[in-house]
Amino acid sequence: MKKGVLVFILLAGISTFMSASSSSLKCKLSSRECFINGYKVTGSIPSDWELEDLQKIVQIINEYPGVNRIELIGYTDTEEIMGDKELSYVRAENVHTYMKIFGLREDIEVNLSGEGKNNPIMTNTTEEGRYSNRRVDIRFFVKEN
Numbered sequence: 001m002k003k004g005v006l007v008f009i010l011l012a013g014i015s016t017f018m019s020a021s022s023s024s025l026k027c028k029l030s031s032r033e034c035f036i037n038g039y040k041v042t043g044s045i046p047s048d049w050e051l052e053d054l055q056k057i058v059q060i061i062n063e064y065p066g067v068n069r070i071e072l073i074g075y076t077d078t079e080e081i082m083g084d085k086e087l088s089y090v091r092a093e094n095v096h097t098y099m100k101i102f103g104l105r106e107d108i109e110v111n112l113s114g115e116g117k118n119n120p121i122m123t124n125t126t127e128e129g130r131y132s133n134r135r136v137d138i139r140f141f142v143k144e145n
Contacts, residue, residue, distance in 0.1 A: 039134045042080055044090045058102040066142040069109040072096050073137040077130035078117050089114025095136045
């Protein structure tokens with residue numbers, strides 16, 4: 001049985017780089033990615049506009065045919081004060097909690113992990129890069145017939 005994957009990346013950052021509206025949700029289903037900006041340095045709770053966008057992602061996942069599993073993978077930058085693995089896992093846990101509140105289907109298996117400062121998507125030598133690296137990746141998998 002083949003499986004497909006759609007990837008959503010929940011980016012985290014500091015307020016100088018944030019947009020205070022849900023227009024921060026940038027999805028390209030054709031490339032299977034979505035980027036959402038939000039977390040403050042050492043923050044573990046998504047911002048209000050991230051929560052609005054997370055509601056939209058839950059709706060997409062719930063309505064997408066055949067979704068049976070999601071992975072939530074938290075990340076930090078290299079300058080996080082709290083332990084990076086712990087903070088990144090807490091970010092993934094909090095995203096999962098909100099996804100359940102927003103009605104994520106109960107039949108979807110959820111796997112959580114915290115990767116800390118591993119797998120940066122940008123350099124950690126700039127504020128913008130660190131902002132992009134503070135994130136939670138949301139991947140969902142679908143069964144294909």
